[in-house]
Amino acid sequence: MKLKEIVEGKVKIFIPDPNEYLVNGKFDPAWAPVFYNPKMIFNRDLSVIVVSVVKPKIIVDALSATGVRGIRYYIESWKSEELILNDKNPEAIKLIQLNLKYNNIEEAKVYNRDANSLLYEIKADYVDIDPFGSPAPFILSSISSIIRNGIAAFTATDLSPLEGSSKLSCRRKYDAINFKLSSSKEIGIRILIGKIIREAAILEKTVYPLFSFYADYYYRLFLKVDKGAKKADKNIINNLKYFGECPRCGYQQFLQDNCKTLCPKCGTEMIIVGPLYSGPLIDSEFIRLLIEAHEKFTYISTFDRVKKLLNLISNESKYTSVYYKLDKLASKLKIPKLPSIANVLECLGQASRTHFDPKGIKTDKEYEEIIKCLKS
Ligand code: SAM
Structure with missing residues (x-):
């Protein structure tokens, strides 16, 4: 593999040289033997700030690719007791090892495993799932590996099912009925959280959003994991609902079920989606801590964009x-x-x-x- 050195945040890493993998003069990160996407720097910068606030003991970057995410956590956020990097692609493993060495990290554990089988065997208090497309295949295993009060971090780039454009795909992956609504950008993230709450409940666990947002072409979630069948039941009963929008007058409301409902304002039949999470998307104390921590990250290339997003989310929450x-x-x-x-x-x-x-x-x-x- 032909490599190129780049700087992201405070780390220098090697990535596959994009010029070697051009097709008709164009480059897509998915065409390289190991995936590195500069469009996700904003996602990683924000995640570095989150990890600096959470200070987990055991960090698992379950889908590492070049290792850039886990390496940045260790160098820029917080020196965790354990750092675990994993990828099923053997080419990625060679690059992760090279990048760890280049950044003088000797103590990390590197696995060339299927993420699901690895996650069922380990325990951690921070697990990052940053997949191609949907995180759905990794929800159960990641929640199973996370201890009480640990954090599950998910990226989802499959907005088409979550925002109601691919209805059958949403049914298949998220077990939710979906349509394109006026507020589909928020509905999508709520359907995803709803799915995670239901999967966690199978394990007698539950999750609460600390910080969740939409950017560019993806959702990013940071969820606190808790244990206990009663807590799982309570979260489902209180926060798992349906959502209706009136196609005629635009009135919208959360609903208890998906039975035919007439709009209370104009009598038209409402379009109903769900199940989905109806509770807060942000923990206000957590966002305050992020805004405070952000001030220390003056070197990140997305400093102003991060500040704008955090302040806006703090207001809307x-x-x-x-x-x-x-x-x-x-x-x-x-x-x-x-x-x-x-x-x-x-x-x-x-x-x-x-x-x-x-x-x-x-x-x-x-x-x-x-x-x-x-x-x-
Ligand atoms: N987290 C990386 C970053 O921030 O640059 C990007 C990860 S990339 C989007 C997804 C990675 O997951 C790929 O490197 C792929 O090889 C790996 N992957 C996909 N399915 C996997 C599985 N079942 N087990 C382990 N790795 C997997």
Whole structure:
């Protein structure tokens, strides 16, 4: 393999030289013998900050590829007692070993295993699942390996099923009924969390989101894992719901089940998706700690973008409702001129922009008040 040295964060690593794997003059990270995607630096930068706050004893980077993620955690976030890097691709293992040596890390354990079989054998308090596409095949094994109060970190790049474009794929992978709705960017992350809650419950465990977000073309979740059948039951009963949107007037609400429901505002049959998680997506104390920790990471190339996202998420987390997409709402209601988002926010008083959508707002105010502000 022809290699190229790059710098990401504070580490220097070798990756497959993109120029050696061009097809018709173009390059896709999936065409190289080992996967490295510079578009995921934002994801890794944020994860480095999370790990610096959590300070886990045992870090498992279960799908390591070049090892960049785990190596960055160890060098930039926190020297954990154990660092485990794993990949089923033997070429990746050679690169991980080279990159560990290059960064003077002698103490890491490297496995060339199927992640699922490895995860069923080990215990850890931080497990990172950063797969190609869906994390669904790794949910049960990763939750099984995580001890009480440990953290499960998941990336999902398969937005098409989660956002309701590939309905059958959503049924297959996430066991949820899905349609494209106005707020599908948030619905998708809630369907994913809902699936993880149900899988964790099989093991008499449950999960609570500490920090979860949407960026570029993926979701990223950091979930706290807890143990106990009663806690698992309680989370399911309180937080696993369905969600309905009225195709005519845009009214939306969480629902207890997926029975035919008429919109309480205009009587039209609602489009229902789910099951999905209806609780908070963010732990406000955790986001405060992330905002504080971020100040120390002045060297990361995404410093300003991270700051903007953390502040926006901190604001929107004050509101428990799913965001309303104002342009869609205005077009459903045939409101000819959409006022600026800033004006709507001012009119509502208690409301926030959302990182999910530049045309979206979050508020706990009644639907009628939102419409009044849209029309004013
Ligand atoms: N985490 C890496 C990063 O931040 O650069 C990227 C990981 S890449 C998206 C996914 C990796 O998972 C690939 O290197 C692939 O070989 C590995 N992989 C896929 N299925 C696996 C499995 N069942 N067990 C172990 N590794 C697997």
